[in-house]
Amino acid sequence: MTLNILQAVAGLDWTSIQRSLDEQGYARIPDLLSQAACNAIIGTYEEEGSFRKTIDMARYRFGIGEYKYYRDPLPEVIQQLREALYPELARTANRWLEQLGKPPAYPQGLADFLAQCHQAGQSRPTPLILRYEAGGYNCLHQDLYGDVSFPFQTVVALNQREADYTGGDFLLVEQRPRAQSRGHVIALNQGDGLIFPTRHRPVLGTRGYYTATLRHGVSTIASGTRYSLGVIFHDAQ
Ligand SMILES: O=C(O)CCC(=O)C(=O)O
Ligand SMILES: [Fe+2]
Structure with missing residues (x-):
């Protein structure tokens, strides 16, 4: 799906993706990236010039592993993914706000949303590549980098579970007000994408929609x- 990501993303079954987001809070996109595209992205890992910052997760007690934030200009595939996924997700984000009785907040295009980030002092790019060795993990967290945040984010599995590694499942935990938390274990194959909420999602209860809080990890x-x-999608301070 890499050659023309914009067209490919536009051609996804957004009705069922949106239904999955509404019902489960997340949506899987099988084969979002080809094996070749995944391998090319893994290949950037050792190109220090591609990144603005490297984080040793243990140092911050985020888990065990390492990640690197890409610098501008982002690799083309990553830039295209960010641009292509944004508009449909902004529609869903505005619909979710409406369900909670709030006005729409997200512009139609990524450039206008990033302009809002920049105005709020958030202008450093946030797309990142993560690498975990045996024994590594990623603690449950939210990726917030300032006052402005986009309610969805995407992760893509770059190599193959059971072949390249074992364990290491994606985790999504939903915390409902005054109730026990619910966990999802989401096993992704190489190239699969997953859209999930950054912080919150509306859940339909007996008395209308309420807000659940989400955290993710590995x-x-x-x-x-x-x-x-x-x-x-949001940039960082
Ligand atoms: O490695 C993963 O699957 C999760 C990475 C993560 O925390 C993220 O993409 O925000
Ligand atoms: Fe994260």
Whole structure:
């Protein structure tokens, strides 16, 4: 799906993706990137000039592993993914606001949304590549980088579970007000994308919609090396 990501993303079954987002809070996009595209992105990992910052997760007690934030200009595939996924997700984001009785807040295009980020002092790019070795994991967290945030983000599995690594499943935990938390374990194959909420989602209860809080992470990698690509839409301070 890499050659023309804009066209390919436009051709996805957005009705069923939106239904999945509404019902589950997340949506899987099988084969969002080809194997060749995934391998090319993994290939950027050692190109230090591509990144603005490297984080040793243990140092901040975020988990065990390493990630790197790409610098501007982003690699073309990542830029295209960010631009192509944004408009449909902005529609869903505005619909979710409406369900909670709030006015729409997200412009139709990524450029206008990023202009809002920049005005708020958030102008450093947030797309990142993550690498975990055996024993690595990613603690449950939210990716917020200032006052402005986009309610969805995307992760793409860059290598193959069971072949390149074992363990290391994506985790999504939903915390409902005055109730126990619910966990989802989402196993992604190489190239699969996953759209999930950054912070919150509306859930339909008996008395209308209420807000659930979400956190995501990765379970412990049992063997091998796991790579993933995080596409976050808001920029960072
Ligand atoms: O490695 C993963 O699958 C999750 C990475 C992550 O936390 C993110 O993309 O925001
Ligand atoms: Fe994250």
